[in-house]
Amino acid sequence: MGFAPLPPDPSLPPLRVNLYSDTQTKPTAPMRAAIAAAEVGDEQAGADPTVNLLCERMAALLGKEAAVFLPSGTMCNEIAILTHCRPGDEILAHRTAHISTSEGGAPWALAGARVLPLEGPHGTFDVATLTAAFRPRTRYAPPQALVAVEQTSNLGGGAVWKLAALNDIAAAAHDAGLATHMDGARLMNAVVASGISAREMGAGYDSVWLDFTKGLGAPVGAALAGSAEFIGAAWRWKQRLGGAMRQAGICAAACLYALDHHVERLADDHENARALARGLAQIPGITVELPETNLVFFDTSGTGMTAETLAAHARRQGVLISTMGKFRGRACLHLDVDRAGVEEAIAVLRAAAATEMAA
Numbered sequence: 412m413g414f415a416p417l418p419p420d421p422s423l424p425p426l427r428v429n430l431y432s433d434t435q436t437k438p439t440a441p442m443r444a445a446i447a448a449a450e451v452g453d454e455q456a457g458a459d460p461t462v463n464l465l466c467e468r469m470a471a472l473l474g475k476e477a478a479v480f481l482p483s484g485t486m487c488n489e490i491a492i493l494t495h496c497r498p499g500d501e502i503l504a505h506r507t508a509h510i511s512t513s514e515g516g517a518p519w520a521l522a523g524a525r526v527l528p529l530e531g532p533h534g535t536f537d538v539a540t541l542t543a544a545f546r547p548r549t550r551y552a553p554p555q556a557l558v559a560v561e562q563t564s565n566l567g568g569g570a571v572w573k574l575a576a577l578n579d580i581a582a583a584a585h586d587a588g589l590a591t592h593m594d595g596a597r598l599m600n601a602v603v604a605s606g607i608s609a610r611e612m613g614a615g616y617d618s619v620w621l622d623f624t625k626g627l628g629a630p631v632g633a634a635l636a637g638s639a640e641f642i643g644a645a646w647r648w649k650q651r652l653g654g655a656m657r658q659a660g661i662c663a664a665a666c667l668y669a670l671d672h673h674v675e676r677l678a679d680d681h682e683n684a685r686a687l688a689r690g691l692a693q694i695p696g697i698t699v700e701l702p703e704t705n706l707v708f709f710d711t712s713g714t715g716m717t718a719e720t721l722a723a724h725a726r727r728q729g730v731l732i733s734t735m736g737k738f739r740g741r742a743c744l745h746l747d748v749d750r751a752g753v754e755e756a757i758a759v760l761r762a763a764a765a766t767e768m769a770a
Contacts, residue, residue, distance in 0.1 A: 427729035428752040428759075430687075433597075433680075433705060433745035436628040442668045449664035454480070454656040461660030465667055466634065472670075473595075473619045474610035475636035479645055480663055481654050484596050485509075487620035487635040489517045490648045492557065494641060495590045495618070498523030500556035503544055503584075507534050507566035509594055510559060525553065534567020535560075538579040545587050558584040561594040562601050562612060566735060569684075569706030571601045574611060581615025593619040596633075600626050600704040603677040617641065626677050626705060627669035628746045631662045673746065680705040680744040683753050687742055690757035694764050705744040712738040714764045724763035730756050 429435045438446065452458035462480050469478040481487050488510050496502065502518060504510060506528030510518055518524045529536040529544060546552040558580060564570045581591045593616040595609070602609050613619035618637040623629035635645060649655055656662075684702040691707065692699040696714030699707065711718045718734040725732055733741045742756065 423726060424729045426731055428748060428756045429731050430742035430744070430748060430756060431731045431733050432743045433625040433628075436624075436745050436747050438630050438665060439628065439746075441672070442629070442665050445664045445668040446661050449660040451658035451660035454659040455650075459658065459660045459663070461667070462656075462663040465663040468667070468670065469621065469634040470636050472609055473613050473621070473636040475613070475619065476639040477642035478634045478636040479642050479649060480656075480659060480666075481620075481633050481635055481649065482631060482656070484594075484620065484622040484624070484633040485514050485517070486649075486652065486654055487622075487633045488514060488559075488592075488594055489521055490645050490652065490654070491592050491618040491620070491635060491637075492518050492522045492524060493648045494644045495592065496522050496524040496556045497554075499553055500524045501546075501553040502526045502557045502559055503529060503541060503555065503589070504559040505529050505531060505534050505536055505561065505564065505567070507564065508559060508561050509565060509596065512566065524556070527555075532567075533570035534564025535570060535572055535576065536580075537576060538583050541580055542583055542587075548588075555587070555589055557590050557592055559592045559594060560616075561596070563597045563604075563704050563706075565596070565706065568700045568708045569597070569600070569702055569704040571604050571703050572612075574605075574607050577612060578615050585615075590618075591616045595620050596622040597625055597704065599674050600677055600681070603674065604681055604704050618645075623666040623669050626680060626745060627666070627673045629662075629665040629669045632666050634666070676746065677705065680746070680748075683744045683748065683750060684742075686750065687744065687753045687757065690753070691742075691760065694757075694761045696764055697760075707742040707744070708735065709740050709742075710738050711740055711764075716764070721760065721763055724766065725756075725759050728759045728763070730759040732756075732760075 450460045454462045466478040511526045584591050620635040622633045688699045698710040718740040
């Protein structure tokens with residue numbers, strides 16, 4: 412799968428439209444000003460006022476007692492797993508979950524915990540699927556310790572978990588004695604798309620995190636939230652993994668700016684995603700999955716070319732997309748792509764498809 416951008420090639424033209432990921436955004440000028448003006452201190456000692464303010468706001472936003480600032484969303488997932496699980500434990504999650512597909516096998520390598528893959532449409536599963544996967548607690552079976560969901564589901568097409576499903580899954584997990592974790596990398600996309608607050612979505616989950624480097628447009632950082640006891644244990648893992656920082660307020664300031672200025676505008680990305688999907692659907696041979704948020708997935712098999720071939724054609728015209736399988740392409744909308752960029756991308760991809768089909 413095309414998670415890594417194409418390697419630098421001086422023969423290629425400069426990028427005009429970058430649809431590879433919402434992690435590709437650059438800090439805006441006002442965000443850079445907020446970074447420059449940040450009050451800072453020793454984050455590891457709890458003495459950085461900007462980090463402390465961010466953690467207070469994140470705990471309130473997510474409805475938890477406390478939060479910890481971390482360099483990345485992957486570290487949020489893995490510290491949560493390390494805190495919830497012990498070696499030999501089992502985690503239940505969708506088979507396309509980020510912890511399984513995109514973190515280098517970290518649950519197995521770091522926590523010694525295996526992920527039991529669950530099936531379901533669009534990166535989600537229902538409570539019946541979950542309870543059918545519960546094992547009897549015997550000495551012969553791995554202890555099941557954690558149920559994880561991903562909101563929104565990346566490889567599920569940016570799908571938004573419904574609140575009722577989230578609550579039913581959390582209740583079933585707790586009834587069975589398991590902890591619950593929400594990978595909230597694009598949680599605010601789900602909030603904006605559904606009108607349901609982050610606090611409500613995460614109410615049944617013992618740990619929840621939010622990534623600031625995706626749709627919110629900050630250059631670094633994520634925050635993991637939970638009970639005070641959980642965050643205290645998570646801090647020990649943060650220390651062990653080298654995630655404790657010094658004058659991290661310069662990073663936290665960008666995240667605070669993003670919370671203040673870049674949440675409501677996610678609706679623009681969702682609208683641009685729908686516009687891109689409509690345009691791609693009019694290209695002969697391309698089948699498009701209807702986007703719920705800012706991710707547009709499409710199938711290229713009808714054009715006679717692989718997604719990688721289409722991506723290579725587009726890159727030669729200054730448009731970058733990602734690929735998630737032989738015929739599955741992905742385009743991600745974010746604050747650095749406006750409607751004009753969407754129209755340019757549609758034109759480039761239409762010409763690339765036509766060239767291949769005519770060959």
